[in-house]
Amino acid sequence: MTAIRKGRAAVAARLLVLAMTTSALSLPPGAASAQQTFTPREEEPEEFPDAPGREETFYFCTACHNFKLVAQQGMSRPRWDGTLDFMTERHGMPKLEGKDRDVILDYLEQAFPETTATPGWQNPFLKR
Amino acid sequence: MSGKIERSIEELYLEDPERADARIFGRKAGTNRRGFLESAGLAAVGAAVGGAIPFSQNMPAGLIPAAFAQDKGAAPAPAAAPAAPKGPIHLDFPGKDKGLVVIGEKPLVAETPEHLLNDDTTPIDKFYIRNNGQIPDEAKDPDKWVIKIDGEVNKPFEITLGELKSKYKAQTLRMVLECGGNGRSFFTPRASGNQWTNGGAGCAEWTGVRLADVLKAAGVKPSGIYTAHYAADVHLSGDPNRPTLSRGVRIAKAMEPESMIVWGMNGKPLPNIHGGPVRLLIPGWAGSASQKWLTRISIRDKEHDGPGMTGTSYRLAIKPMVPGDKADPKNFRILESMPVRSIITAPANGAKLAAGTRDVALRGASWAGDLSVQRVDISIDYGQSWQAAKLEKPKNKFDWQRWTATLKLPSDGYFEIWSRATDSKGKMQPHVAPNWNPSGYGGNPFHRIAVLVG
Numbered sequence: 001m002t003a004i005r006k007g008r009a010a011v012a013a014r015l016l017v018l019a020m021t022t023s024a025l026s027l028p029p030g031a032a033s034a035q036q037t038f039t040p041r042e043e044e045p046e047e048f049p050d051a052p053g054r055e056e057t058f059y060f061c062t063a064c065h066n067f068k069l070v071a072q073q074g075m076s077r078p079r080w081d082g083t084l085d086f087m088t089e090r091h092g093m094p095k096l097e098g099k100d101r102d103v104i105l106d107y108l109e110q111a112f113p114e115t116t117a118t119p120g121w122q123n124p125f126l127k128r
Numbered sequence: 129m130s131g132k133i134e135r136s137i138e139e140l141y142l143e144d145p146e147r148a149d150a151r152i153f154g155r156k157a158g159t160n161r162r163g164f165l166e167s168a169g170l171a172a173v174g175a176a177v178g179g180a181i182p183f184s185q186n187m188p189a190g191l192i193p194a195a196f197a198q199d200k201g202a203a204p205a206p207a208a209a210p211a212a213p214k215g216p217i218h219l220d221f222p223g224k225d226k227g228l229v230v231i232g233e234k235p236l237v238a239e240t241p242e243h244l245l246n247d248d249t250t251p252i253d254k255f256y257i258r259n260n261g262q263i264p265d266e267a268k269d270p271d272k273w274v275i276k277i278d279g280e281v282n283k284p285f286e287i288t289l290g291e292l293k294s295k296y297k298a299q300t301l302r303m304v305l306e307c308g309g310n311g312r313s314f315f316t317p318r319a320s321g322n323q324w325t326n327g328g329a330g331c332a333e334w335t336g337v338r339l340a341d342v343l344k345a346a347g348v349k350p351s352g353i354y355t356a357h358y359a360a361d362v363h364l365s366g367d368p369n370r371p372t373l374s375r376g377v378r379i380a381k382a383m384e385p386e387s388m389i390v391w392g393m394n395g396k397p398l399p400n401i402h403g404g405p406v407r408l409l410i411p412g413w414a415g416s417a418s419q420k421w422l423t424r425i426s427i428r429d430k431e432h433d434g435p436g437m438t439g440t441s442y443r444l445a446i447k448p449m450v451p452g453d454k455a456d457p458k459n460f461r462i463l464e465s466m467p468v469r470s471i472i473t474a475p476a477n478g479a480k481l482a483a484g485t486r487d488v489a490l491r492g493a494s495w496a497g498d499l500s501v502q503r504v505d506i507s508i509d510y511g512q513s514w515q516a517a518k519l520e521k522p523k524n525k526f527d528w529q530r531w532t533a534t535l536k537l538p539s540d541g542y543f544e545i546w547s548r549a550t551d552s553k554g555k556m557q558p559h560v561a562p563n564w565n566p567s568g569y570g571g572n573p574f575h576r577i578a579v580l581v582g
C-alpha cells in the first residue's frame with residue numbers, strides 16, 4: 001500500500017466516522033431486513049473514474065445510496081457544490097466542510113463533469 | 129509493528145479484512161460482501177465511536193471502523209474489484225420482467241423500455257419501479273393497514289384498509305402513472321437525478337375509492353387548501369424521523385373523481401413494490417404525488433412544504449434559465465400536470481427488417497397529464513414531413529391513448545421514425561427537451577427510434 005493510498009484511505013475512514021456519529025439517528029427496527037426484498041449489486045470504487053478522492057467520495061456517498069446515482073450525473077462544480085448542500089439539508093448528510101469538502105468536490109468535478117452528452121437516446125446501430 | 133507477537137488490528141485487516149471483521153467484531157459478510165454487524169459487534173463498535181451506528185447496514189465488510197483506524201493506519205483496499213457492468217443492467221426482481229432496465233439499485237429504480245409498453249394495459253411485471261427510500265417489508269395483514277386523515281378537517285379519523293374497502297364505493301379506472309422525472313435524460317447539459325428515457329410510465333387498471341369521498345367524510349375546513357402525504361417507507365439514511373418523501377396537491381386536484389386511494393392493480397392486490405397494500409393515485413401529475421405505502425393524509429392551510437415540495441424538486445423554472453446555470457429556488461413553481469408525450473411501442477428501437485420491407489406497421493401510446501391527446505404524427509424524414517396516426521379514444525379520463533400507423537418506406541436502409549403528440553390545448557412535443565431546469569422535469573421531446581431495412 002503506497003503512502004498516498006494510505007492517506008486517502010485514512011480520510012475516507014475519518015469521513016466515515018463523521019457519517020456514523022452524526023445526530024442521534026438510531027436504526028429503526030426492520031430497517032436492515034427491509035433491504036432483503038432486493039439486494040443491490042455490490043459496487044466498488046474501482047468501477048468509477050480514477051482520480052484523487054475516489055475512495056473518500058465513494059465511501060462517503062454510499063452511506064445512503066448506490067454510487068451509480070452519483071456517477072450517472074454530469075455537473076459543473078457549482079452544481080455539485082449545490083448538490084452537497086442539498087444532500088445535507090434535504091437528506092441529513094453530515095455537513096462537509098473545509099478540506100473534506102474540497103477532496104470530494106475535486107473528485108466529483110473531475111470524474112463527472114458537466115456534459116452535453118445526453119444518455120437519453122443512443123443510436124442502436126452505431127459500432128463502438 | 130515488527131517484533132510484535134500479537135498482531136495489530138491493522139495487520140489483521142491487511143491480511144484478510146473479512147476474517148478480521150469476524151474475529152474482532154463478530155461482523156459477518158453477507159453474500160454481497162456488505163456485512164451486517166451482529167448485535168454484539170454493533171454495540172462494540174457503537175461504544176467505540178460513542179454513538180449509535182445508523183449506517184451500519186451500509187458499512188462494507190472489511191472496512192476497519194474509523195475509530196480504530198484514526199491516525200494509525202488505513203482502511204484496507206477492497207479485494208479485486210469487478211469491472212463495472214457494460215450496457216444496460218436488466219432487472220432481476222421476483223415477478224418483474226427481465227427486460228426492465230435498472231437505473232439505480234439503491235434506491236431501486238427501473239424503467240420499462242418503450243417496446244415493452246406495447247400492451248393496451250401495462251401488465252404488473254412490466255410496470256416501472258420508482259422508490260425513494262428503502263423497500264418496506266410486505267404487509268402481513270393488509271386489511272389491518274391504518275391510514276390517518278387529519279389536519280384542517282372537522283373530524284380527523286383513522287381507518288383500516290379493510291374498513292376503507294367496505295365503507296366506500298369502489299371504482300376501477302385505467303390510468304397512466306408517470307414519474308415526474310420521465311424524459312430527464314434528454315436534457316442538455318445533463319439534468320440531475322435518475323436518467324429516465326420515456327420508460328418511467330405505465331398504464332394500469334387501478335381499483336380503489338375516491339380520495340374525495342374519504343376527505344368529505346373527514347370534512348375539509350374552508351382553510352384546508354393542500355394535501356400532505358406520508359408513507360411507511362424508511363429514508364435511505366435509516367433515520368426514522370425523516371420522511372423519505374412527502375408531497376401533496378391542491379385540494380381541487382385531490383377532489384377530482386379520478387384521484388384515488390387504491391389497493392388493486394390489474395385486478396390483483398397492489399404489489400408491495402408498487403406501494404401495496406395501499407397507495408394514492410393522483411393521475412396526470414408527477415408520480416411522487418401518488419404516495420406509495422400510504423399511512424397519512426394531512427390537510428394543510430398552505431402549500432405543503434414536505435421533502436420533495438421545495439427547492440427545485442418537482443418544480444419548473446418560472447423565468448427561463450440558462451441551461452446549466454445554478455438555480456435560484458425563488459424562480460421555481462410546482463410541476464403539476466405532466467406534459468404531452470408519445471412513444472412508439474412497436475417496432476423496437478434497433479429493429480432489423482428484412483430487405484425489401486416497405487410497409488411497416490407501427491403501434492404506440494400517447495398521453496398528456498391532465499389533458500387528452502388530440503393527434504399523433506409520425507415522420508420518417510427527420511421532421512420534414514409528417515403523417516397522422518390513427519388515434520384511439522381513452523377508456524376514461526387519464527387513460528393513455530393507443531395509436532397505430534402504417535408507414536411506407538421508400539427503400540432499404542437506415543431510417544429514423546419520430547412520433548409527436550399534440551395535446552387537447554394544441555401543445556406539441558418539442559424537438560428537444562424544453563425549459564432546462566437543474567432537476568430535469570418536463571423533458572418530453574419526440575420519441576425517436578431507428579430501424580434498419582436489409
